[in-house]
Structures are given as C-alpha cells and as structure tokens.
Amino acid sequence: MASRRMTAQQVVSVLFESSSDHEHETDSASEAEEEVQDSGSEFSVRDESSDDEATLSADEGPVLEEDSDVPMVQEPAAERLPIGRPDAWVAPNMEQPQLPAFTGFPGCRDNTENFLPVNFFELFMDDIFLEEIVEQTNLYAEQFLRDNAARLRPHSRASRWIPTNLEELKKFLGLTFLMGLIRKPSLSSYWSTSPLMATAIFPAIMSRNRYELLLRMLHFVDNALALPRDHPDSDRLFKIRPVLDHLVDRFSEIYVPGKEISVDESLVLFKGRLVFRQYIPSKRARYGIKLYMLSESSTGYVYNFRVYTGRDSNIDPPGCPPTFGVSEKIVWELGRRLFNKGHHLYVDNFYTGVRLFKELFRVDTVACGTIRSNRKGYPKELVCKKLE
Numbered sequence: 001m002a003s004r005r006m007t008a009q010q011v012v013s014v015l016f017e018s019s020s021d022h023e024h025e026t027d028s029a030s031e032a033e034e035e036v037q038d039s040g041s042e043f044s045v046r047d048e049s050s051d052d053e054a055t056l057s058a059d060e061g062p063v064l065e066e067d068s069d070v071p072m073v074q075e076p077a078a079e080r081l082p083i084g085r086p087d088a089w090v091a092p093n094m095e096q097p098q099l100p101a102f103t104g105f106p107g108c109r110d111n112t113e114n115f116l117p118v119n120f121f122e123l124f125m126d127d128i129f130l131e132e133i134v135e136q137t138n139l140y141a142e143q144f145l146r147d148n149a150a151r152l153r154p155h156s157r158a159s160r161w162i163p164t165n166l167e168e169l170k171k172f173l174g175l176t177f178l179m180g181l182i183r184k185p186s187l188s189s190y191w192s193t194s195p196l197m198a199t200a201i202f203p204a205i206m207s208r209n210r211y212e213l214l215l216r217m218l219h220f221v222d223n224a225l226a227l228p229r230d231h232p233d234s235d236r237l238f239k240i241r242p243v244l245d246h247l248v249d250r251f252s253e254i255y256v257p258g259k260e261i262s263v264d265e266s267l268v269l270f271k272g273r274l275v276f277r278q279y280i281p282s283k284r285a286r287y288g289i290k291l292y293m294l295s296e297s298s299t300g301y302v303y304n305f306r307v308y309t310g311r312d313s314n315i316d317p318p319g320c321p322p323t324f325g326v327s328e329k330i331v332w333e334l335g336r337r338l339f340n341k342g343h344h345l346y347v348d349n350f351y352t353g354v355r356l357f358k359e360l361f362r363v364d365t366v367a368c369g370t371i372r373s374n375r376k377g378y379p380k381e382l383v384c385k386k387l388e
Contacts, residue, residue: 327356
C-alpha cells in the first residue's frame with residue numbers, strides 16, 4: 001500500500017506529540033478527565049465582547065525540564081475581560097498584547113555577606129521558633145510519662161527524662177544534620193567506640209541514650225488538639241503542620257523571586273509506609289512524597305510549596321474563582337503572594353488552561369505553558385488528530 005504524503009503541519013504535529021505526564025496519574029478524577037496528549041499549535045484569543053485583547057502565543061522563555069520537547073504556549077489574557085463570554089480565536093501575528101510591567105525587587109531581603117552555613121539556617125529557623133519546639137517536646141514528654149507511668153520500668157530510658165532546652169535542641173539538630181554527611185549502617189554506630197567506626201564528635205556533644213530519648217520525645221504540636229481521622233477537617237500533616245507553615249512564611253519573607261517563576265511538582269524520596277506516598281516513574285526518586293512548588297526559574301529557589309496528601313479537592317485559596325478546578329486552585333494558592341507584580345509564570349500541561357490564564361492576567365501575572373487539546377476554551381480547529 002502506497003504511503004500517504006503528510007503536510008508540513010501534520011509532520012510538526014507528529015514531532016511534537018507527547019504522551020500524558022505520569023506524575024499526574026494519581027491526581028483527582030476531575031483533573032484526570034482532562035489528561036490528553038499535548039498540542040503544539042500557536043494561537044491567540046480575543047474576547048468578542050470587549051475592545052481589550054488577550055493573546056496566546058508560543059514565545060521564548062524558560063522551558064520546563066519534563067516538557068522540553070513540547071512547544072510552550074503563552075496566554076496573557078486581556079485586562080478585566082468579562083467572565084463566561086465566548087472567545088474569538090485569531091492568528092498570533094494579529095495581536096500585540098500589553099504585558100504588565102514587573103514591579104518586584106528580587107533578591108534576599110537580609111544582608112547575607114560573609115554568612116556561614118549556620119547563619120543561613122538561623123534565617124529560616126530562628127530561636128523563637130526553636131523555643132516553640134522545645135516547649136512542645138517537653139509537653140509531649142510530660143504527657144507520655146503521665147499516661148504510661150504504670151507501664152514504665154524503673155530503669156527505662158524514658159523514666160530518666162529531664163526537660164530539654166534551646167541549647168540542647170540545637171546540638172540535637174546539628175548532630176542530625178551531620179548524619180546526612182557521615183553515613184553509617186545504624187543510629188548506634190555513630191556512638192561506636194570501635195576504631196573502625198568511631199566518630200569522636202558524636203559522644204563529645206551528646207550521649208547516645210540522650211539523643212535517642214530526644215528523638216523519641218521530639219514534637220512540634222500538642223497532640224490533644226488533633227481532630228479525629230474521620231473528621232472532614234482532619235489534617236494528615238497535623239504533626240508537622242507548624243514546621244511547614246513556618247518554612248513557607250520564611251521562604252517568602254527572606255527572598256523575593258525575579259520576574260520568571262514556575263510551578264511544578266517535586267518528589268521527596270520516601271519508601272516507607274504512607275497512605276499518600278506516590279509512585280512517579282518519570283521522577284528520579286520514583287517513590288516518595290509529592291510536593292507542588294513555586295520556584296524562581298533562574299535559581300530554583302523555592303518560594304512556596306504544598307504537600308500532596310491525596311486531598312487536593314479541599315484547596316480553597318483566598319480570592320480564588322469558585323469555578324476553578326484542582327489544578328487551577330493549586331496555581332492560585334502557590335502564586336497568590338506574588339500577584340499584581342508583573343511576574344511571568346511557566347507551567348506544564350497539567351495546569352495550563354484558558355480560564356486560569358485569563359484570571360491570572362487580571363492580577364497582572366502573565367502565564368505560559370504547554371496545553372492539553374481538550375482543555376475548556378481550547379479551539380477545536382487547533383486540535384491535531386493522530387495520523388492513521
């Protein structure tokens with residue numbers, strides 16, 4: 001059978017065609033319905049009911065690593081466009097959108113000249129927050145000893161507990177970080193007296209029994225405040241929620257990102273038992289805890305993040321349009337602190353959508369990303385069908 005000639009447009013479509021991303025297979029069912037192969041078409045949009053214009057065009061800019069073979073599609077929507085009106089699609093060379101000016105002042109807000117590593121740590125984990133950890137650790141130890149007084153043996157390690165303090169907590173954290181640099185087969189090996197295994201700094205700073213006892217009692221929040229697991233507002237990250245919230249606040253307070261930012265997923269390696277552990281074969285770790293992150297494109301600095309716990313449908317960020325889906329709410333939640341500053345946001349096809357990009361442009365944020373051809377608002381004329 002003679003082969004059929006392909007047009008130039010069909011050849012380009014085949015070259016840029018890519019399969020759906022594996023990392024989104026476990027997300028909510030409402031978003032899974034929109035998973036299709038990417039389209040590589042360039043296009044523009046103009047609202048029929050307004051003189052203001054919006055443009056979607058493939059433009060040069062930072063390219064996401066996982067979708068580097070897919071053409072990016074930029075969609076700065078028109079200012080104050082009416083919601084729910086049909087869009088008229090035109091050729092990209094017919095539109096010249098007015099992009100908002102970048103008004104941010106990127107960089108670190110603190111003077112970090114001559115900073116040592118410990119000084120950078122103190123920027124994010126100051127003494128005020130560490131004192132809260134000390135308080136919660138002592139509180140939990142008190143609760144544990146009270147609730148288990150009848151079962152504790154006279155010579156048990158827990159029965160010899162004495163309250164900790166800020167200085168001791170810093171030593172504990174320092175030894176814990178050092179374990180990441182000095183790898184040994186077990187925790188007790190760090191206090192080994194064997195000439196082959198000994199590391200003098202560990203017993204010099206703290207005894208093994210005291211370290212293990214602190215590790216057993218370490219807490220960040222009062223367990224008495226936890227909601228039942230079957231409660232609709234229960235938090236799977238309740239135990240570490242104060243730490244996560246503190247870090248997110250400090251990340252945004254210490255550093256201001258540049259104009260180009262991106263939203264993507266990251267996987268923290270973890271192979272233990274966890275109900276929301278993810279398997280993403282396209283990631284290097286493959287197994288672990290998935291994070292949604294907003295980062296600065298030029299440096300990779302994480303400005304904001306959110307841990308995926310399997311309950312993303314509960315996201316309800318302030319100012320978010322009520323019609324938004326899960327992926328749109330994630331972008332809104334991560335980026336809302338940077339709205340109205342003229343940032344350029346780059347995303348992959350899990351987030352890209354006409355509705356989201358138009359709303360972002362209302363808050364002076366230009367967005368760009370690869371798009372799935374069955375997204376709402378995407379013109380049927382630009383859908384590239386598979387060749388037989």
